[in-house]
Amino acid sequence: xxxxxxxxxxxxxxxxxxxxxxxxxxxxxxxxxxxxxxxxxxxxxxxxxxxxxxxxxxxxxxxxxxxxxxxxxxxxxxxxxxxxxxxxxxxxxxxxxxxxxxxxxxxxxxxxxxxxxxxxxxxxxxxxxxxxxxxxxxxxxxxxxxxxxxxxxxxxxxxxxxxxxxxxxxxxxxxxxxxxxxxxxxxxxxxxxxxxxxxxxxxxxxxxxxxxxxxxxxxxxxxxxxxxxxxxxxxxxxxxxxxxxxxxxxxxxxxxxxxxxxxxxxxxxxxxxxxxxxxxxxxxxxxxxxxxxxxxxxxxxxxxxxxxxxxxxxxxxxxxxxxxxxxxxxxxxxxxxxxxxxxxxxxxxxxxxxxxxxxxxxxxxxxxxxxxxxxxxxxxxxxxxxxxxxxxxxxxxxxxxxxxxxxxxxxxxxxxxxxxxxxxxxxxxxxxxxxxxxxxxxxxxxxxxxxxxxxxxxxxxxxxxxxxxxxxxxxxxxxxxxxxxxxxxxxxxxxxxxxxxxxxxxxxxxxxxxxxxxxxxxxxxxxxxxxxxxxxxxxxxxxxxxxxxx
Numbered sequence: 001x002x003x004x005x006x007x008x009x010x011x012x013x014x015x016x017x018x019x020x021x022x023x024x025x026x027x028x029x030x031x032x033x034x035x036x037x038x039x040x041x042x043x044x045x046x047x048x049x050x051x052x053x054x055x056x057x058x059x060x061x062x063x064x065x066x067x068x069x070x071x072x073x074x075x076x077x078x079x080x081x082x083x084x085x086x087x088x089x090x091x092x093x094x095x096x097x098x099x100x101x102x103x104x105x106x107x108x109x110x111x112x113x114x115x116x117x118x119x120x121x122x123x124x125x126x127x128x129x130x131x132x133x134x135x136x137x138x139x140x141x142x143x144x145x146x147x148x149x150x151x152x153x154x155x156x157x158x159x160x161x162x163x164x165x166x167x168x169x170x171x172x173x174x175x176x177x178x179x180x181x182x183x184x185x186x187x188x189x190x191x192x193x194x195x196x197x198x199x200x201x202x203x204x205x206x207x208x209x210x211x212x213x214x215x216x217x218x219x220x221x222x223x224x225x226x227x228x229x230x231x232x233x234x235x236x237x238x239x240x241x242x243x244x245x246x247x248x249x250x251x252x253x254x255x256x257x258x259x260x261x262x263x264x265x266x267x268x269x270x271x272x273x274x275x276x277x278x279x280x281x282x283x284x285x286x287x288x289x290x291x292x293x294x295x296x297x298x299x300x301x302x303x304x305x306x307x308x309x310x311x312x313x314x315x316x317x318x319x320x321x322x323x324x325x326x327x328x329x330x331x332x333x334x335x336x337x338x339x340x341x342x343x344x345x346x347x348x349x350x351x352x353x354x355x356x357x358x359x360x361x362x363x364x365x366x367x368x369x370x371x372x373x374x375x376x377x378x379x380x381x382x383x384x385x386x387x388x389x390x391x392x393x394x395x396x397x398x399x400x401x402x403x404x405x406x407x408x409x410x411x412x413x414x415x416x417x418x419x420x421x422x423x424x425x426x427x428x429x430x431x432x433x434x435x436x437x438x439x440x441x442x443x444x445x446x447x448x449x450x451x452x453x454x455x456x457x458x459x460x461x462x463x464x465x466x467x468x469x470x471x472x473x474x475x476x477x478x479x480x481x482x483x484x485x486x487x488x489x490x491x492x493x494x495x496x497x498x499x500x501x502x503x504x505x506x507x508x509x510x511x512x513x514x515x516x517x518x519x520x521x522x523x524x525x526x527x528x529x530x531x532x533x534x535x536x537x538x539x540x541x542x543x544x545x546x547x548x549x550x
Contacts (some may be wrong), residue, residue, distance in 0.1 A: 140164070140239030142176060146224065146232045150175045151196060154234075163218075163241045165211030176237065179208040179218070192222055199224050199232055205246070217246040267369070269295045273311060274363040275331055283328050286311040286363065298370055300347050317345040327357060327364055334359045340371065351375075388462040390440055391447035395462060399469060402459045403521045406473035407514055413474070417514050418481040420470035421528040422450075422488070425506040425540040427466035430498070438499040445498070446505065449491045453484065469525075478513055478545065485509050485543035493541065508535040509543035516546075 140160035144151035152173045161167055164179060171178075180189055188204035195202030201223045208218040219242045225234040263270050272290035275283045288306050296303055301314055311318055311327075318324045321341060330337050337357040343350065350370040357366045388395045394402070403419060410417045424446065431439040443466065450460045450468060461469040470488075472481060488509065496503050510532025518524040531546040538544065 140237075140241075142171075142237045142239065143225075144176065144235045144237070146234050151235055160239060163210075163216070163239060164208070170211075180206065181209045183207055188220070192220065195222055196235065205242075216241055216243045218242070263292045266292065266294065266367075269298050269368040271295065271366040271368065272360065272363070273327070273366065274361075275328075276310060277362075283331060285313065285324075286327060289363075298348065298350050298353075298368060300349060315345075315347060317343060317348060323355070327366070330357045330359055330364050331362065342375075388447075391444050391462050393447050393450070393460050393462045393468070396464065399461050399463070400521050402461070402471045403524065406471050407521070407524075409473055410514060415473075416475045416477070416480075417471070417473045418475060418478075419512050419514070419524050419528045420468075420472065420481075420485065420488075420543075421510045421525070421532040422468040422470065422507050423532055423536070424466040425508060425536070427505075430503065430505075434499050434501065438501075441498050442496070442503065442505060445496050446492060446507075449494075450488065453487045453491050458484075469528075481511050481513065481545070482543070485511060489541065489543065506541035508532055508540050510535055510546065511543060512546045517548075 135157055137157065138159055140163045141155075141157040142153055142160055143155040145154050152175060153171050154173075156166075156168050156171055160171075164171075177184060177189070180186070183189075186207055188206040191202055191204045192206070195204075201221075203219070203221050206218040206220055207215060209215050219240040221238040221240075223236050223238075224232055225236055227233050270290070270292040271288060273286035274289050276285040276287055278284050287308065287310055289308070291303055291307055293303070295306065299306065299315070306314060312324055318327075321343065323339075323341075326337055326339060329335065336359075337355065340352065340354045342352050351372040352370070352375040354369045354371045355366055357364050386394055386398045406417045409415075424442075427439065427442070430442055443462075446468070447460070447462065450470070454460060454470065454472075457474055459471040461471070463469055470484070472484060475481060489507065492505055492507050496505060510528045510530065512518060512524050512527035512531060514524055516527075518527050527546040531544045535542050535544040
């Protein structure tokens, strides 16, 4: 039935109740008021059709005035005493008749209980407040009539109009599915249909279209509304325009797919790790939260076991090599890390690894490269750059460094060192008579015999041609150098076969001692060279220790 009350503040509020006394709504909104009036008309018609009350019962309600079945309903205030226990309003039509009293009698009986005037005022104010909220809320709200085929819309709020571009007169009476255009089989629509059929709450993401044809993403919350008797009367849909969020998520998803594809195409191993903290908030380990497929080539542990596992528990080598402390420092400070290290571990297939690590939230991203081959090539390159390709001895590029290191060690240990300059006797004759190939073979044989004579700490260097240098550190007396020189002379003088011909090769050796009169590398080499020429002048196949300029 339709009730209204003139409040003390002077404004008119409209309250609609159904047959069972349930409150339908209250509002000043023009469109909502129109809907409420239609509902009120139907309520009065139902009451006048169903109620049969005798004339004597109408006397219980002398202050009630009810319209005849042919009335044209409208809302007008009526004077109601605050002492009256029954909150009724006047519905104006034709002149008051017994039928009006009968309808009012039904209204009070069907409600099941009577509210005091104060209670009704509070209830009206509360419902009116919610009506204003509907009008001001930023979400779109649509109410559909569940008692009619197709659940046509009976109310939309201004936010619905703003989001969709449709006004109330364009959508009231229509099913909401016009917003989907031709895309009526999207998963969200199917779920909403099922929720309406099964009468339950549902949340779905829909691809809708505005009046101008532009698409938008609608996050819809659908809920059924029941009257006090448990009968379904309406569905309420709360519409949220989430276009910006969905487009951002789609963009993020595209970027994530791109990054994943790039990670899988990378030649490096990629680990994404999250810090594991104890009760004191200290980092105690890292958990693998992403691994690309290349990790399986470097680590023998299956990826499915690594993923979600703890780094140092599965690969203890990270602690033994100090890598965990480096990763912890990156996470705490944000300083990036680049580090190369050799590794010998049964769970790691690489011998040399290069890592780069950068902070990511409370963890880090690690890229690891197997640089074993590169290190071997570097060692080979360094070896070739430092060694003579014919004899395998060190070449003159490292000569100065070796002598300087020996001099520093001598100064620190308070010992002595010596430098030998060795020149083969009559080597030109071998080249001229047997050829350069025989000369090269001779030089290689001499180099092997020099290595055989020396200690591990000594260095043999080929200067070029048939000239060699020996650096002898860590000696206590000059006689140590004399003993080595004698051993070299004896070893080289042994017969050798070159190009199928027996040869006897001799050499002249000059020796300079440090510390002595030569404070620099150049002067030390000069003294040894002077001593070597002195040995040649004395008849070759002997050694001379530098004692001063001749």
